[in-house]
Amino acid sequence: MTYDFDTIINRCGTDSMKFDGAAVFGKPADVLPLWVADMDFPAPPQVLDALHSRVTHGIFGYCEPDAAYFDALKNWFTGRFGYEFSRDWVVIAPGVVYALSIALRAFSKRNDAILIQEPVYYPFKEIILLNNRRLIVNELQCNEKYFIDFADFEQKIITNNVKIFILCSPHNPVSRCWTADELREISRICTKHNVLILSDEIHCDFIFDGNTHRVLPALCPHENILLFTAPSKTFNLAGLQLSNVFISNSKLRETFNRHAAKNAHEIPSALGVVACRAAYTHGSEWLAALNDYLWSNYMYLDAFLKTNMPVIRLVPPQATYLAWLDCRALGLSSKQLDRKLTLEAKLWLSPGSIYGASGDGFMRINIACPRTTLETCMERWRKIIFA
Ligand SMILES: Cc1ncc(COP(=O)(O)O)c(C=O)c1O
Structure with missing residues (x-):
C-alpha cells in the first residue's frame, strides 16, 4: 500500500x-x-476505519478495553522491542504528562529532589515545580551531538538525595537515541542510589540513521523503572488522550493507582482505546x-x-x-x-x-x-x- x-x-x-x-x-x-x-x-487508514465504525455504532459509554487491546500492546512492545510484560502491569492514563505528574505525587514528597536532563521537554520542569518538588538538572553536553556527563549525573544524585529521575528516551528536543551502554549506566547509577526512574519513551517509534531504541525495562529489568508510552506521537492521536504506563512492581502499581484514583481518573477514552488497538495491531x-x-x-x-x-x-x-x-x-x-x-x-x-x-x-x-x-x-x- x-x-x-x-x-x-x-x-x-x-x-x-x-x-x-x-x-x-x-x-x-x-x-x-x-x-x-x-x-x-x-x-x-486502518485506525480511521476502526474509528469510523465505532462512531457509526453511536454509543460512547464507559469503556473497558478487551483482550485484543492488550494483544495489540504485546504485538507492538514485545514484537518490536522485545519487552515482555503481563497484562496487569498496564495502567491506562489520559496522557504521559498526566501520568508523570501522578507518579511524582505517588513516589516523592514535598521538597524531594527530582532530576532531569536539560534541554528537555519543558513540562517535566513544570510538573516538578507545580508539585512543589525540587528541580535538579544534569545538563546534557553538546559537541557535534549530545552526550551525558555521568560524573555530574551521579554527583547531583548524591548531593541532593535525588528520589526520582525523569528520563526522556529518545530525547526531545536534542534528537538523541540513547545507546544500550548509556541506558545501562543510567540504570546502574539510579539503582545504586535507590532512585526511581520514570522512563518517558513516547518518541520510541521515530528512530533514524541506523540507531536502535532500547526499551529501558527490557534492557535493565529492574523494579525501579516505570515505563511511559503512548500511541499519540506515533500515529498522530494526541487529541484522543490515551497513554499506557507499564509498572511491573505491584507495590508501586498499587500506589500509582491509588494516586490516580484520587484524581478520579480510572476510565479510559473510548475512542482512544479503539484507535490505540487498531494502531498497534495494523500500523x-x-x-x-x-x-x-x-x-x-x-x-x-x-x-x-x-x-x-x-x-x-x-x-x-x-x-x-x-x-x-x-x-x-x-x-x-x-x-x-x-x-x-x-x-x-x-x-x-x-x-x-x-x-x-x-x-x-x-x-x-x-x-x-x-x-x-x-x-x-x-x-x-x-x-x-x-x-
Ligand atoms: C517527551 C514527551 N513526553 C510527553 C509528551 C506529551 O505527552 P501527552 O500528550 O501524552 O501528555 C510529549 C509531547 O511532545 C513529549 O515530547
Whole structure:
C-alpha cells in the first residue's frame, strides 16, 4: 500500500492548538506553525476505519478495553522491542504528562529532589515545580551531538538525595537515541542510589540513521523503572488522550493507582482505546512509510541549511520528528530569534530556551509536515536571515 504524506490538509477550524491557537498564544493570524509536536498527516487508514465504525455504532459509554487491546500492546512492545510484560502491569492514563505528574505525587514528597536532563521537554520542569518538588538538572553536553556527563549525573544524585529521575528516551528536543551502554549506566547509577526512574519513551517509534531504541525495562529489568508510552506521537492521536504506563512492581502499581484514583481518573477514552488497538495491531507498514518520509524531510533540511544558511547547523537527527537547530552563531538569544521569525518571517517555531537555559541559541522545528510546508518555512527563514 502507498501512503500520501505530500498533500497539505487544511487544519484550520478543527480546534487545533497548532493551527487555531495563534491568537491565544499572541502570534499573528497568518503565521506558519511548526511548533507543537503533532503531525500534519492523518492517522493510518486502518485506525480511521476502526474509528469510523465505532462512531457509526453511536454509543460512547464507559469503556473497558478487551483482550485484543492488550494483544495489540504485546504485538507492538514485545514484537518490536522485545519487552515482555503481563497484562496487569498496564495502567491506562489520559496522557504521559498526566501520568508523570501522578507518579511524582505517588513516589516523592514535598521538597524531594527530582532530576532531569536539560534541554528537555519543558513540562517535566513544570510538573516538578507545580508539585512543589525540587528541580535538579544534569545538563546534557553538546559537541557535534549530545552526550551525558555521568560524573555530574551521579554527583547531583548524591548531593541532593535525588528520589526520582525523569528520563526522556529518545530525547526531545536534542534528537538523541540513547545507546544500550548509556541506558545501562543510567540504570546502574539510579539503582545504586535507590532512585526511581520514570522512563518517558513516547518518541520510541521515530528512530533514524541506523540507531536502535532500547526499551529501558527490557534492557535493565529492574523494579525501579516505570515505563511511559503512548500511541499519540506515533500515529498522530494526541487529541484522543490515551497513554499506557507499564509498572511491573505491584507495590508501586498499587500506589500509582491509588494516586490516580484520587484524581478520579480510572476510565479510559473510548475512542482512544479503539484507535490505540487498531494502531498497534495494523500500523507498522504505515509507520515505516512515515519514517522514510520524515527522514527525507531531515535530509532536505540538512541540505538546505548547508547550501543556504550554513551559519545554522542541524544537530544530527537520531530520533523524534523534532529537528534541533544550533543557531548560536547568529549571536541572538532564542527569544530574539523567535521574535524575528514570528514578526518578519511569519514562522511559529519553538525557541530552544524554553527547554532550559542550555537550549538558548537553538530552535526546534517540527518536521512532521508535507515537504512543501517545510520548504515554505525554510524559504521564509532564508529571506529574513540576511535582510
Ligand atoms: C517527551 C514527551 N513526553 C510527553 C509528551 C506529551 O505527552 P501527552 O500528550 O501524552 O501528555 C510529549 C509531547 O511532545 C513529549 O515530547
